[in-house]
Amino acid sequence: MAHSGINVLFEGRNLIRLFGGLWTTVEIAAVALVLGLILGVVLGVLRTFPSRLLRFVLRLYLEFFRIIPTVVLLFLFYYILPKQMGVNLPANQVATLVFALWTAAEMSDIVRGALISVPKHQRESGMAIGLSRWQLYRYVLIPQAVSLELPATINLVTRVIKTTSLLMLISVMDVINVGQQVVEANNQKYPTGVFWVYGIIFVMYFVIDYPLSWWAKRMDKKRLERANG
Amino acid sequence: MSSWQIIQQSLPLFEKGFVLTLWLSLIGIIGSIIVGLICSLLKYFQVPVLGKIAAIYVEISRNTPLLVQLFFLYYAFPVFGFKLNAEMCGIVGLIFLGGSYMAEGFNGGFDGVSKTQVETGKAIGLSRLQLARYVVFPQGFTLSVPALAANMIFLIKETSIFTVIAIPELTNTALDLIGMYYRSNEYLFMLVVGYAIILIPLSIILTILEKRVRYGSFGN
Amino acid sequence: MAKEIVKVEHLEKFYQKRHVLHDINFSVNEGEVVALLGPSGSGKSTLIRCLNGLEPYQQGEVTFNGEKIVPAEKNWQKIRQKIGMVFQSYDLFPNLTVLDNILLGPVKVQHQSKEAATASAEKLLDQVGLREYENAYPRQLSGGQKQRIAIVRALALNPELMLFDEVTASLDPEMVRGVLNIISNLAQDSNMTMIVVTHEMNFAQQIADRVLFLEDGKILEQTKGSQFFEQPQTDRAKAFLDSMDF
Numbered sequence: 001m002a003h004s005g006i007n008v009l010f011e012g013r014n015l016i017r018l019f020g021g022l023w024t025t026v027e028i029a030a031v032a033l034v035l036g037l038i039l040g041v042v043l044g045v046l047r048t049f050p051s052r053l054l055r056f057v058l059r060l061y062l063e064f065f066r067i068i069p070t071v072v073l074l075f076l077f078y079y080i081l082p083k084q085m086g087v088n089l090p091a092n093q094v095a096t097l098v099f100a101l102w103t104a105a106e107m108s109d110i111v112r113g114a115l116i117s118v119p120k121h122q123r124e125s126g127m128a129i130g131l132s133r134w135q136l137y138r139y140v141l142i143p144q145a146v147s148l149e150l151p152a153t154i155n156l157v158t159r160v161i162k163t164t165s166l167l168m169l170i171s172v173m174d175v176i177n178v179g180q181q182v183v184e185a186n187n188q189k190y191p192t193g194v195f196w197v198y199g200i201i202f203v204m205y206f207v208i209d210y211p212l213s214w215w216a217k218r219m220d221k222k223r224l225e226r227a228n229g
Numbered sequence: 230m231s232s233w234q235i236i237q238q239s240l241p242l243f244e245k246g247f248v249l250t251l252w253l254s255l256i257g258i259i260g261s262i263i264v265g266l267i268c269s270l271l272k273y274f275q276v277p278v279l280g281k282i283a284a285i286y287v288e289i290s291r292n293t294p295l296l297v298q299l300f301f302l303y304y305a306f307p308v309f310g311f312k313l314n315a316e317m318c319g320i321v322g323l324i325f326l327g328g329s330y331m332a333e334g335f336n337g338g339f340d341g342v343s344k345t346q347v348e349t350g351k352a353i354g355l356s357r358l359q360l361a362r363y364v365v366f367p368q369g370f371t372l373s374v375p376a377l378a379a380n381m382i383f384l385i386k387e388t389s390i391f392t393v394i395a396i397p398e399l400t401n402t403a404l405d406l407i408g409m410y411y412r413s414n415e416y417l418f419m420l421v422v423g424y425a426i427i428l429i430p431l432s433i434i435l436t437i438l439e440k441r442v443r444y445g446s447f448g449n
Numbered sequence: 450m451a452k453e454i455v456k457v458e459h460l461e462k463f464y465q466k467r468h469v470l471h472d473i474n475f476s477v478n479e480g481e482v483v484a485l486l487g488p489s490g491s492g493k494s495t496l497i498r499c500l501n502g503l504e505p506y507q508q509g510e511v512t513f514n515g516e517k518i519v520p521a522e523k524n525w526q527k528i529r530q531k532i533g534m535v536f537q538s539y540d541l542f543p544n545l546t547v548l549d550n551i552l553l554g555p556v557k558v559q560h561q562s563k564e565a566a567t568a569s570a571e572k573l574l575d576q577v578g579l580r581e582y583e584n585a586y587p588r589q590l591s592g593g594q595k596q597r598i599a600i601v602r603a604l605a606l607n608p609e610l611m612l613f614d615e616v617t618a619s620l621d622p623e624m625v626r627g628v629l630n631i632i633s634n635l636a637q638d639s640n641m642t643m644i645v646v647t648h649e650m651n652f653a654q655q656i657a658d659r660v661l662f663l664e665d666g667k668i669l670e671q672t673k674g675s676q677f678f679e680q681p682q683t684d685r686a687k688a689f690l691d692s693m694d695f
């Protein structure tokens with residue numbers, strides 16, 4: 001009786017609740033991305049500066065966030081912030097913070113990679129016309145780096161969006177958590193409802209992520225074609 | 230109890246979780262490489278129908294989260310009579326996810342073989358199959374190694390999500406212990422150490438591989 | 450009359466909307482050396498690549514050895530065994546040794562026995578003075594050496610026609626001479642039929658039996674080699690020769 005199961009979505013306010021959950025998810029992702037991408041650009045620029053100590057510290061930051069699974073990062077902040085630091089944040093803010101710091105780490109590596117791949121003579125020509133370091137970054141290096149790494153940045157965005165699925169683990173009322181509640185509440189009436197609820201969540205993620213990754217892929221392809229003449 | 234005692238007591242449990250994480254990762258990675266290679270070859274040789282199916286699979290798998298894929302496998306499929314235990318769900322889910330990442334890794338390598346190399350191969354009369362066998366694949370595999378290694382690290386980290394379907398790997402072990410004894414510092418410490426032991430060496434190897442390939446261990 | 454190896458009739462090529470080759474007509478006889486000259490962007494390389502099926506063309510016909518080529522990848526693949534081509538970017542296969550680079554075509558494509566193919570490959574390596582490198586990998590060679598190997602690799606298929614596409618353009622000046630000498634010897638001693646795209650005017654004058662001068666995708670003149678450099682027939686060619694500091 002697979003067909004009747006789909007009605008679970010139209011029962012009461014179920015669909016609206018699911019979209020409400022999706023909104024929470026999107027909100028957290030959006031705020032984390034804005035904060036994370038900005039911080040990431042700053043850290044990425046700093047990682048091209050000559051100070052060895054600075055570079056080492058930032059590299060450690062990157063490796064920490066890269067090596068520890070995001071699930072573990074969420075729990076680290078969820079337990080340690082209130083206990084060790086006395087900071088009591090609601091779960092969705094903890095999640096936003098974690099995603100932002102993680103995004104910043106990944107972004108810093110993308111930005112650094114792009115900056116050091118801008119040809120050396122570009123940097124030198126900039127200095128030759130008397131640009132200050134700030135001007136060199138502002139007018140020469142960062143604009144070139146941005147266009148170079150836009151596809152990688154978009155891919156990072158899709159990863160962050162997918163990672164928001166972990167929100168339910170620290171009890172944020174995201175789309176999946178709402179989905180679970182809907183499934184449990186309607187289990188008697190719609191035994192196959194679980195398929196449709198998780199199905200629509202599946203589709204929601206796909207609909208958000210697919211256009212982004214399609215765009216990134218197309219840009220990469222064009223670049224490859226141009227490089228090959 | 231002191232922290233040290235807590236850690237000592239939990240050690241056997243963490244050891245079990247550690248081994249399970251490694252084991253599931255290993256199966257997942259091998260499966261992903263096989264699935265990924267098949268998809269990539271279907272694309273490279275533009276196999277009709279199957280190539281399209283593989284392309285659709287790759288897009289679906291890459292653009293949805295593992296957690297949702299697992300929920301689907303674990304909760305939704307049994308409704309229609311496909312019932313797998315949690316660990317099988319984890320492995321199938323990880324391969325479903327990893328297959329597309331590995332496919333993209335191989336594709337990137339094959340695409341990275343320069344156009345002039347392909348033309349040179351054609352110029353000496355190589356057939357499509359010979360071109361793949363002697364020119365594109367040997368160079369493409371080498372080029373794709375860093376991406377494959379990065380995917381391995383990614384997949385190992387993704388096993389932490391198995392905790393949602395209660396597979397007692399590292400993360401699940403730690404969360405269970407925290408739930409029972411309320412000693413989050415010690416157990417989280419163990420958890421981080423567990424992943425660090427697996428992932429730090431791999432990430433160092435990855436850095437070396439990336440440098441090697443970038444600086445052309447073989448430029449022509 | 451000498452045998453006609455290649456004949457091109459009314460060849461037209463477009464890149465999307467851009468018309469890059471206009472009504473190209475010429476033929477090359479056995480043993481003849483034809484130089485394609487012209488400013489950069491004139492379509493020389495595109496034309497020579499059309500003769501090997503690496504670029505599709507939209508209209509016109511190419512006849513090879515009296516047989517009209519049906520331009521499908523499968524046919525080209527067969528014909529390419531009879532046409533050797535050397536590129537500017539030499540492109541040895543980095544994953545194979547020098548000898549394996551040379552043997553790939555004869556053994557895998559033409560199914561020659563490995564012993565026979567090796568023997569003739571070694572003979573060719575002797576001729577270009579690189580026998581001692583047969584087990585080296587391409588990365589161990591200099592640019593000039595790689596280009597000489599690339600020539601050997603093309604010759605190993607016993608082609609009836611050789612195409613050279615700016616083969617010295619990315620070499621250091623001191624490497625150029627050695628590569629050009631090999632091509633000259635090939636023309637003189639082996640009487641090889643060749644089409645050569647080059648910017649080396651002295652070299653072109655030395656080996657070309659005939660010159661095709663291209664500009665903007667059109668053949669502006671076809672002149673005997675000895676004559677072209679002394680008295681080009683068009684003003685454009687004259688201006689070109691002047692600009693080449695010849």
